[in-house]
Amino acid sequence: MKLIHCADIHLGSKMEARLPREKAEERKKEVRATFQRMVQYAAQEGVTAILLAGDVFDSDRPFKRDKEFFYSVVRNNPEIDFLYLRGNHDSLESYTEDDLENLKTFGKEWTTYTYGNVRITGIELAPENAASIYSTLELDPDRQNFVMLHGQADSSRGKDRIHIARLGGKQIDYLALGHIHSYSVNKLDDRGVYVYSGCLEGRGFDETGEKGFVLIETDGEIRHRFIPFACRTIEEVTVDISDTEDSYHAAQRVRAELSAAPDHMIRVNLTGEIAFDNDSLEKELEAYLAPEYYFVSVKDKTARKIDPDSLAGDVSLRGEFIRTVLQNETYSETERQQIIRAGLRALRGESVEG
Amino acid sequence: MRLINGYIENFGTIKETEISFSGGITEFCRENGYGKTTLATFLKAMFYGLPAARKNQKFNDRMHFYPFHGGKFGGSLTFEKGGKQYRIERFFDKGSGAKDTFAVYCGGTPTEEFGPEIGKELFGLDEEAFMRTIFITAEQITMRSNGSISAKLNNYVDHTDEVNNFDTAKEILDKARKNLKPDRGNGGLISGQQDTIRELNQQIENLNRISDALGGKYERSEELRKEIAGLEVQEKQIRDRSVLLQKWENYDGRVAAYQKERQDRDALLKQYPQGIPTTEETEQMQAAWNQMTVLRANREAAAFDAGKQNRLEELADVFAEGYPDDIRLEQEAAKISDIERLGYEIGSLQAQKPAERQQKLAERFDGHAPSDEVKKNIEKNVRAYQEAEAAWRSANHKAEEAALQQPEPKKGGKALLFGVLAAALLIAGGIFTLGTRTQAGVALLVAGLLLLFGIGFYYILGRVRAITAVRPDRTDENLQQLRQQMEESRMLVKQLLVPYGYEVENVETDAAFFRKDAEEYEEFLRHRKETAAVLREKEDACRQLKTEAAAFLKQYGLSADDFSRELQKLRSMRDEYLRLFREEKEAREKREQYAKQYQARLEDIQEILSAYGLELLPDLEGQLKRLETDRSECDRLKNSADTLEKQAEEYKREQGLSARPDGTVPDLREMEERLTDLRKKSAQIEREIAEDERELEKLEEKQNQLALAEETLEAYKKKHRIYRETIEALKTAEENLKEKYVAPVKTKFQHYADRIEAALGEKVTMDRDFRISFERGGENRGDGHLSAGQYTACALCFRLALIDNLYETEQPFIIMDDPFVNLDAQHMENVMKLVRLLAKEKQIIYFCCHESRKLKEA
Structure with a gap:
């Protein structure tokens, strides 16, 4: 039976x-x-x-x-x-x-x-x-x-x-x-x-x-x-995009690391420390990968790459700002990242909204 | 720290160049393009190295200063620190920093006192800050009153051109923060998102109310379903009873149906007391009737045609005395053939005409053959002529022979012989002498030949004369007489022949022609006589035959115009007569036969009918049809009754109709109305449920939207906080920067301001906000009153103060790149004083491109 x-x-x-x-x-x-x-x-x-x-x-x-x-x-x-x-x-x-x-x-x-x-x-x-x-x-x-x-x-x-x-x-x-x-x-x-x-x-x-x-x-x-027996599988992948120079290279790395079938639903978690700012990285990657999978969701969990040693010799307002933020213990790590990103953008004269 | 000297192996445009630095001012007065920037970068590169060339970087220092002409890229730099001399030796790869070589020597020995980042170790600053501070250009110290030194501080250290870098950043962040949530009012993204959330919550609440109400609707639906199901059970029971009764009714109907069939059959059979013919018999009778119908039709069809009958009677009249048989017709045909043949022959004979020759002969002899007497005379005279001629010929011949027998003179024969011999001798002699004596030879030869021709001519002439000399003597009397006789005879013949058209040139020939023509004409006359006799004979025979043929045809009423046609007509008439006669006989016989068969079939039918006591009716066909119909109906009714009875019993068995229920079917209308009403209500509630469920499908989307909106709100709030915190952090950083650098800078500035006083004679001071003022005429004046020279001096002092503060451990050299290019002679002079004063404390590498801005000579 x-x-x-x-x-x-x-x-x-x-x-x-x-x-x-x-x-x-x-x-x-x-x-x-x-x-x-x-x-x-x-x-x-x-x-x-x-x-x-x-x-x-x-x-x-x-x-x-x-x-x-x-x-x-x-x-x-x-x-x-x-x-x-x-x-x-x-x-x-x-x-x-x-x-x-x-x-x-x-x-x-x-x-x-x-x-x-x-x-x-x-x-x-x-x-x-x-x-x-x-x-x-x-x-x-x-x-x-x-x-x-x-x-x-x-x-x-x-x-x-x-x-x-x-x-x-x-x-x-x-x-x-x-x-x-x-x-x-x-x-x-x-x-x-x-x-x-x-x-x-x-x-x-x-x-x-x-x-x-x-x-x-x-x-x-x-x-x-x-x-x-499911008609499609849900998959979660974590990709470390450290050392990628920009969102293009980040997308290339993510794509290279994905091996799921096209009918799968994919969640990509981006991790690592990156040296570039791109607030719309999640959306860009989702759009880039969307044609290849049933559904793609990207979560940006990366951190801004900061070299504390290099800051020591930076006597500028930028250096002082980063040092100030890093020394402030009331911030969480994520908050620190966000504040530094926003501050650096503003100091470059770029819009922080995006 | 102090630079001693340097050696540039290859760096940009500079090649194999040694540079010495003095303790105070090292001055390079060169035209533009000499390579001041190259030298400055070389000094930086010695301390800090060069960045690696990157693919996506257009032009960095490594790429920029890579030697134009190749060669070893780099050089060395010797400096003094703490009483020791060090030499940095660096050589660079074209692209990769990893391939660079670096070494530091102390007193000629390699030392590990410093690593590749020797600049950082010595000065405590990164390379950017280093370059920003030690490299002083005209632009950097030409400050006007519109830019306060205070505002410039950050820019100096931050190396930006923006006057208010901090302010811009703060403004950007503030704008972003206010965009999320303004300090006053209800606008902003956060507020908008809160509105969205409120709206979504309201929508979700509504949907939840629908969801809550849906439970009641489900219950109501279930109640209705149960009530409908209960009523449907009752209805089914009633309907089942109704169906059973209907089945019994159905069965009763079936029984009545087969009983009715049987009654109908009995009624039908009453019409046939002695029984009804069987199906086979009715079929037999019907078959007999069918045959009768066919026979009757055949008999009618076999009737002799009236037209033909008339024709037969006509022909019977023609042949009343009998008709000619084939032999007789053949005989008559032969006779007519003879008539035709004779007619043809008679025609041919009558058409015969004498030939042209015969006509000519008839004309010559005038229609009568010459008489025998004439013919004898002619022959007699011809013979006389022939005899006379023969005699003449004989006499003439004899005379000729006599003439020929006379001897021929023989003179000249030997002379000719001799002549020939002489000619031969002459020719031979000529030929012989031709070889020795040509002229004589030729003469002999010609003479011989001429003699030979002459002899030949003479001989031929002699022969001709001999022949012509032999002639008979025409004057002979005998001959003359004979000749006379001949002429006489000829004349007689001519007299006889001329009337017949002969010319008589030659007696014998013309006589022969007459003889032949006469014979031919006589033959013609004889033949013409014979032909006339034959013609008469044939005409008699033909006439006789025509008379007979005409008599034969006349007895059948035919004319004698055209025997062949009439005889053919007769033959056709006879054949037609015989054919019609035969046909009429055959038709008659057939009709009699059909009549017999018809009667036999009728008797067959009668026999069957009489067996059932039935009489033969005049309308036999109708009678037979009725019989067949009745027979068939009788059988059908029996079969139908049997089948229906069987079906009724089967139905009863199949439907299990054992006992007939009592009573009647209750009225279902009230129950049906109730059910219809309940079903309507159920359908209504089902529709509502479907609509509610469809509406509730939005719930998930709304919940998702709400979650997203809440997340977004949270993100906005977080951003708002981040922006606020970022602004605060920037403020703190700026304060820190001021705190860290401004006070010491101020102190140092004052130090240099004292030098300004010494050099320029004016006391300059700086407050805590970097505002510069100076004393003039006992009054403290702001920087707005400074002259260009004063301002440049202040800026230079500020820069130096900054350097002093940035480089706490080791003071670097200063590179001045023609910084006073904008000053007039008076100001230049004052500033020069200051620089020379400063050079006592600092090592200055001074570049200018004009003699007027040189420092040392002063």
Whole structure:
């Protein structure tokens, strides 16, 4: 038997990457399309059940159209069971009254669905059961036990937190978790593992890397592998542009260091000390790289290169100004950089606005 | 520190040049272009090196002073410091500083007391500041009253041309700061951004209200959905019952339908008490009827044509006595052929005409052949003539022979022989003597030849005379008589032949012509007689044949105008008669046959009908059609009834109609109205939800805009703070600069001002704001009252004071590049005093380009 473990679809979620409106809309459609593709994949692979470990919807009160989309997918794939456990985002109004035989839901108490030797047990975390779930969980050691939860793996109990250690020794073979948006596998105890499938599609630059779901095979020993499935990857790259002479050379260096695929969303963090001023460096680089990627965001985190030794012999107002700023401890490092840049520009007679 | 000497190996335009520096003033009075800047840069380069050549830098000092003619680029400089002499030796690469060589020697020994940045180590200043301070030009000390020394201080140390560098920077920053937030009023970017944020917050609040209301709409939608679903269940139950009743009604209808079919069939069968013919029989009858129809049509089609009948009767009249058979027709045809042939032959004979020869003969003999008597006379006279001629010829021959038998005279024969011999001898002698005696030879030869020709001529003449001498004697009497007879005979013949047109030149020939012509003409006359007899015979035969042919044709009513045409006509008529006669017979036989077959089919039908007690009706076709229709209808009704019955039972089984429900279907109208109303309300709320959700799609964008606006506001605020702090930092820096440099500069200025007093006789002072004043006539006067010379002296003092303060550890040399070029002679004299005074304390390298500005001679 095959199962799919996925979580954090976040249907209806807004895009966090400050995308232009058209691209944000496109990404929302891509999130839905990827979910639909995953179900299609499940049908083709003969998957018995899809374990949705929380946050299918981004909101407690999802848009009607998002619910209709989700339940339409469920309704139109009757050969697949959808085991839908609600998370912290969709804990209230995600269910519909539709009587869908292949939609299996959970509640505030442990609920189990059996598929031959496989038992899938889950509970939706709430303040009232946060402490009790550990003691009330009872599993048959002779079965293949899958447990579904949504929360942060932790070493203590609490809201949206799962005390991993306390689930050890509970005869769990595979703890299917949701809430963390990156794939990870960790040992639970001698018998089982706890797995975050991560989200299906990254939404912002805080959700970088490959996204997808976990395909599980239960015949004999339980085997599972991560299937990268997102239609595009979000990537964050840090490029040190120290010693570049100007924005042209800085752009060349950034371009040389990028190796992402063209359909990726890229965040480029510029670091290092540079000797030139360009307040519009971020925008220039974004414009320069935009044709090569789906979306590019550039953050200038560089510092103005200052040689303290060279200042010692500079008896000018410029030298005195820089020394004054550098000696002022009330400024943060960033402020120092900004003040020096502004002061030097002004001393050159250049506008500081830009 | 003091410069001792220098050696420029190669530097710019200067090459292999040694320079010595004195302790006070080292003066170079050279024209422009000598290389003062080159020398000054050389001195700087010795202390500070040269910057590396950069690709994107157009022209820096390394590139600028790279020797024009190549060679080792650099040189050495010896100076004294702390009682020790040092020599800096630097050589430069064309491009890279890494390839430069640098060494410092102390007393001829390399020392590591100083590194490559020896300038910085010695003077504590970077190279820019160094150059700015030690290099004094006319421009730098020609200050007018419009620029205060105070304002210039920063410029001196900052090396800018801007009078108010600090003020400009402060103004720029202030403007930027006020652009973000003015000191007064509500304008500025920050305020604008705050407005934007307020507006966005308002919009988001509105959207959130929509979002909040959406929950209620979802609930209402759900309630409506549930209510509609409940009513739909009820409606379905009622409709199901209604459908069941409708199904029973449907079944009843089906039963009634097949029963009706059976009743109709029974009613139809009542018309046939003894039964109705089977389908096969009706088909048989119909087939028989079809055949009858065909037979009737065939019989009608076989009728003999009236036109043909008339023609047949006409021809029967013509051949009432019988028609000629082919043999007879052939006989008649042969006869007509003979008639035609005879006609042709008669025509040919009649058309025959005598030939031209025959016509001429007829004319010669005047239409009658010469009589035998005439012919005999002619022959008799011709023979007489021939005999007379023969006799004459014989006599003449004898006379000739007699003449020929007389001997021929033989004179001259031997003479000729001798002559020939003589000629031969002469010719031979001539030939023999020709070789020895030419003239004699030739003469003999000519004589021989002439003799030979003469002999030949004589001989030929003799022979001719002999021949002409042999002639018969025409005067012989016998001959004369014979000749007479001949003439007489000829005349007689001529008399007979001339009437027939002969000339009679030659008796025998003309007689022969007459004989032949007479024979030919007689033959012609005989032939013409024979032809006339044949013609008569043929004409008789032809007439007889025509009479017979005309009689034959007449019995069939045909004329004798054209036997062939009429006979052909007769033949056609006979053939047509025979053909029509045959056709009429065949048609008659066919019609009889069709009539028989027609009757047989009719009897077949009658047989079948009678078996069912049915009589044959006059409208047999209609009767058969009705029968077939009834038969077919009867079968259809049976089949239809059976099929409908089967379908009804199948329907009952399929629909599971086991027990008929009681009662009637309730009225659904009220429920449907309620459902319609609820669906409308549901659709309305769905529309509202869709619109709200569409509106809420803007929420994300608005939130993004708000976040961006807040970020921007934060950035503006930060910038505002940064600008403010930058202004403050600049102010502090300026204060620090003043604090650090101004007071010492003032003290030093006063030091030099004392020298001015010594040199110029006027006491100059400087307040804390670098304002210069001087005493004149017991009054303190501001710098606005300074003359150009006084001002230059003050500026120089200020510069020197500045140098003293900048170079705390080691005082450098000063390079003066014709600084007093703008002074008149009086001021120049005073300033010179001052410089000479200063040179006691400082090493001055003084450049000028005119004798009038030299220092030392004074």
